[in-house]
Amino acid sequence: MTHEGVDLGSSVGYALKVAATALRTAMDGALRPLDLSVSQYSCLEVLRQRPGLSAAELARATFVTRQSAHALLQGLEHRGLLSRPTAPASGRALPTRLTADGVDVLARATRLVAEVEERMLAGATASDRARLLDDLTACAAALDAPVAAGRAPEDGTPA
Amino acid sequence: MTHEGVDLGSSVGYALKVAATALRTAMDGALRPLDLSVSQYSCLEVLRQRPGLSAAELARATFVTRQSAHALLQGLEHRGLLSRPTAPASGRALPTRLTADGVDVLARATRLVAEVEERMLAGATASDRARLLDDLTACAAALDAPVAAGRAPEDGTPA
DNA sequence: TGCGTCATGTCAGCATCCTGACATAGCCTC
DNA sequence: GAGGCTATGTCAGGATGCTGACATGACGCA
Known part of the structure; x- marks a missing residue:
């Protein structure tokens, strides 16, 4: 029944995709009680760290287009x-800027998301996690991906 | 950063998302010369390993719905x-089943995708890669994600 | 001052993938 | 043999995110 090559099973790229999909699904489920999507949560989280962001800046920070960010902002507003x-x-x-309600909802969302991440990493030690974080960051960097959320042009922080 | 400080830069979940997004983008770019999307490539790859799959089986193997798989199959057919x-x-x-053309295109696609993955892991040793693969698989498993790609329709992962 | 450039907000259209629903074929139970 | 159950293919509708395009406001420069 299963007499196939093990190509996919030993591919780091495939495992990466599976893990990311599983995380997204788990986060989505965890945030459902708050009626928040992962994108909306990301938006709030970025906004908490960098209040006063415009839609375009936020779009760059969350790796989506201005249009998507705009639609997201409208819903949250x-x-x-x-x-x-x-x-x-x-x-x-x-x-x-976040409202008081926004701060409150975000705090609860953050807690839920943290639980998901903790579940994902339950079997990993602190050094394991640091190493995994390092590896993933290196992977993204090697693919020439913007790994930092503050790569906005108008930040005025050229390399 | 009083009690709810979640630095995105040190979050494994965030790094996972960024890396997966970067990989997807890179693969998409690499496959563009073949006029193939990542989903289409995945479909062909699964089909090579398991010829004779139905649309529903293929959907389960690639983690999409029957409808999406059906649309994909129509295009490729x-x-x-x-x-x-x-x-x-x-x-x-x-x-x-793949046609001769399908096998040929898939072979080229596999090569391109392998180059991308190689670029992503350029700075990693064989043991590094094995460890990363292990970590990612463990993450997905901990989130109750179906890890098996080449398994029978019944993924065998009950709650 | 006037003009070109850039960044932003906004509208329209398209692609992708999902949920929901329905009809049909095979299998199981009675 | 009849009826239900499951699996599959298929159609319709919606949610989400993208590309393309346009108008406006700020800034730099001749």
Whole structure:
């Protein structure tokens, strides 16, 4: 019945895909009680660390397009989790900030996500985790991927 | 960073997502000359290892729905990379097999994908790779993800 | 001052993948 | 043999994210 080559089973790339998919699915399930998608959670998390971000900046930070970020922001704003000025203060950018509700929801979401990650790494020691983090970061870097969330052009932090 | 500080840069989950995204992007770019998407490549690869799979079986093997698999198969069949009988032989399942063209295209695709994976792991020794593969597989398993790609339809991972 | 360039927000269209539903073929139980 | 159960193929609709395009505001330079 299973007389196939073991190609896929021994491929790091395939394992990477499977693990990432499993993580995404698990996070999605964990965040469901809060009625939050993974993308929305990421958005809130980035916004907490960098308040006042515009939609375009946030898009770059979360590796999506401006359009997707915009749709995401609209939904979260409608739910009162974040606020944006109706008119731009200086340029065209609309700086976004979390509301009190947003901070609260994010705190709970963070807890849930942390539980998922803890479950994923339950069998790993601290040094195991550090090593895995290192390996994954190296993989992304080797593929010329923006590994840092702050690679926004307007950050003015050239290499 | 008082009590809820989650630094994205030191999160294994985040690194996993970034690495997987980078890999997918790189594979997509590598396969573009063959006019093949990653999903299509996966489909061909699974089909090579397990000829005669039905659309539903292939869907389970590639972690997508029957509908997605069906659409994928139609496209690949239209391009002459695989063939399916017009009428079911015994049940309703339509066993799918690669054509000669399909085998040829897949061979080239496999080469391109292998180059990408090699680039990703360029700085890793054989034992590094084995360890990373182990870690990723363990992560997926801990999240209750179906790890087996070449298994029978019943993945055998009950809750 | 006037113009070109860039960044941003926004609209429209397209692709992909999903959930939901339905019809049919084979198998199992009675 | 009849009826249910499961698996498969297929159609319809929706959610999400992308590319392309356009208008506007800030900035740099002749």
